[in-house]
Amino acid sequence: MTASLTNALLVMAILAIGVYLVAIINRAWANALGHSGAGNPFTAPFYSAASLWVAPANTTEAPDAMAWHLAPVLYLTLAAMGLALVPWSQNLVPVDLTTGIVLWGALEPLATVVIFLHGWSANAHLSMLGAYRYVSLGLSYLLVSMFVLIGVALPAESLQFSAVVESQAGLWNVIRQPLGLPLFLLVGLGISFWGPLNFADSNDLAGGTSSESSGRARLVWQAGRAVMLVAFSAIGATAFLGGWLGPVLPGFVWMILKTMVVLAMALLLGQLIPRFSPDRFLTIAWVLLLPLAFVDLVWAGLEALP
C-alpha cells in the first residue's frame, strides 16, 4: 500500500514539475530564436497560469455538458497514465505492466477521442472544425506510432517497457533502429497537438477546440498538453535512448537527463517548423511517414533475427 502511494506521489510530482519544465524550455527556445512575446522563461508561466486561474469559465449555447467539462480532466488523466508507465530506474517503475507498450498504444487513440470530444462538445463552429480536422489527420499517424513501438518490442521479445530498456544494454535502439525516434517524436507532437502538428488548437481556427474554453478548464487543458509531451519524451527516452542505462550516474538521473533531451528536441521542433498545411500533411503522413514506419519495422525485424 505504501509502495503504490509513493508511486502515485512520484507521478504527481513529475506531472507538476513537467508542466513547469515544458513552459520554461519552450519560452527559452523562443527567446533564443528571437521569437517575440515569450517573456522571462521562469516567471512568465506563473503569470499566464494565474491569469487563466482567475479568468471566468466560459460556456456555450447548448454544449454537451458532460464531455465539455470532462475532456480537459480526461486528457490530463491519460497523460498521467502515460507517465505512470515510464520505468524511471530499474526499481522505480510506477506501473510495470507486462503489456505496457499496448497500454501506451491505447492511450494515444483514447487521447484522440478526448481531443475530439473537447472540440465537438462545445457546439461551436471553430472548435468543431478543429475536432474533425484533428481526428481525420490524427488517424493517419496513429499507425506510425504502432509500428515504431512494435519495432522496439521485437528485440526485447516483450511488451514490457522495463524489458525494452534491458534489451538495449548492448546497443541503444536509436542506433539500432534509426528511423524510430524521429517518427515517434512526430507522433508525440501530433498527440499533444504541438507546433507543426497542431491541427486541433491552432491559430488559423482562433484556438480550435479550445477557442470557446477559458478559465481553469483551459488551464487544465494546457497542462494536459504539456504533460502529454513530457510522457512522450519519457517513453521515447525509454524506448530508444536506453532508459535508465548509463555509466557512473544513478539510473534515475540518466532517465531524467534523457527525457529532458528528447523534450528539448520536441519543443525546438515546435518552435522551428511552421504548422503543416492540413491537406499536405495528409499526403506526407500516408506517402512518406507510414512507408518509413514499415521500413522501420522490417529493419527492426531483420536486425532482431538471430
Place this chain on the structure above:
Amino acid sequence: MSFVDLIFLICGAIAIFSGWRVFCTDSMVRASFFLLISFIAVGVIMLLLGAVYLGVALFFMMAVEMMVMALFMVMFMMNPAGLNPMKMVHQDKFAALAGVVAFFALSAVAVFGDFPDQPRPSDLDPVVTLGKELLGDSMLVFESAGVTLLATMIGVVAMSSHRGRYGDANAGSRPPGLEPGGMPAFSGDQEGSSGGHHHHHH
C-alpha cells in the same frame, strides 16, 4: 467483499448503464462514445480476470474503432456534425426483446454453468501463452500477412485516390450511358464550354 469484487461491480454497472445509454441518446457521436465507455469497463473486468493482453487490446481497438465509426457515420449522414437530435433506433420492440432474451440466456450460462476450477499457475506468462495458443508456429506467417494486408489497403486507397500528379484521376472520363452506347444522364455540359458532343466518339 474484496477490492477486486468492488471494482468488478462498479465496472459491471458502468458497462450496463452506458450500454443502455447507447440506445437512449439522440446523437451518433454520443452513441459511439457511450459504447466506448461500455467496452472500456468490460476491458477493466478482463484485466481483473488476469487477461492482461486482451483487456488492454480491447482499450485501443475500441478507441480507434469508435472514433473511426463516429467520424464516418457523421461524414455519410445528413446531420452535420452529429449534434442535431435524431432517432437512433429502429425495430426497437423486436431488438429490445432479443436483447432481454440474450441477456437472460447468457446470465443463465454464467450462473448455472459448471465451470472448471483451474487456478492459473503462478509461473504462467499470460501474454506469451495467449500468443502461442492463438497463432502457434504460424506466428511469422500471420504477422507478415497482417502487415502485407495493411500495405495493400493503403496502396489501393492511394491508387484509387482522385488526386493525381497531373490533376484529377478521372479527368476526361465520362459516366456510362443511360442505354448501351447512349448519352449519359450528365454529359458534362455544366462544367465547361466544350459541351458533351465533343466527347461523344468511339
